[in-house]
Ligand SMILES: CSC[C@H]1O[C@H](OP(=O)(O)O)[C@H](O)[C@@H]1O
């Protein structure tokens with residue numbers, strides 16, 4: 001098989017999303033942080049070279065708290081990737097965000113603990129993270145979802161897992177005004193920023209989290225089932241967005257490390 005050109009865009013698939021490309025070339029990559037969750041698939045979508053990585057592994061080998069996030073982002077960058085679309089399954093924290101809702105968050109809250117969340121353990125490297133997602137990629141996702149009534153913005157709280165939240169925890173998150181909850185959005189987003197990558201997520205609500213009302217109680221099966229019902233829509237959306245992206249990054253993400261004295265050489 002002939003080698004695909006270097007991909008500058010990647011899709012990271014989440015729970016229930018393990019394949020994306022037709023006829024991909026699989027590339028084994030190693031990094032200073034170990035191997036990524038799976039070999040990286042590279043193929044073309046409407047003529048554009050695209051990388052795909054299932055964050056939990058090809059067979060959901062890594063639960064959210066064990067995903068090798070640093071290796072995943074490093075490996076993608078080492079292949080040439082500079083723009084990352086990262087769909088995920090989330091629980092709705094507000095009644096208006098029921099199963100089937102697509103939401104493109106603009107903020108996140110980190111409630112994880114103990115995850116390795118930086119590449120920079122020496123020196124003084126402190127990236128700005130006020131706006132954790134690339135505004136340009138968010139715009140592309142929202143345009144692509146126009147027919148699905150997407151929610152533009154909202155806060156995604158990321159919990160450690162692997163268990164789902166108690167009713168009290170969930171109610172507390174909802175009372176803060178946060179929109180949706182998941183387990184993988186951090187440290188993925190900040191590691192992308194630390195590599196000066198553009199990164200945005202599209203969240204598919206698969207369930208009401210436990211605090212939304214007395215009847216709601218999340219189950220893993222329900223998450224997978226609702227996700228499966230919307231997988232085709234999501235894949236079509238991502239194909240369209242990927243095909244329509246420019247490769248001239250007209251946004252601040254590429255400058256995230258400007259002027260910093262990096263203690264390591266980025267791939
Ligand atoms: C399978 S239930 C919980 C699991 O689903 C979400 O995964 P992802 O964000 O990769 O779509 C959630 O974050 C948990 O990892």
Ligand SMILES: Nc1ncnc2[nH]cnc12
Nearest residue numbers: 089090091181182183209
């Ligand atoms: N309710 C929920 N809590 C945490 N992660 C999730 N992923 C999908 N639904 C979730």
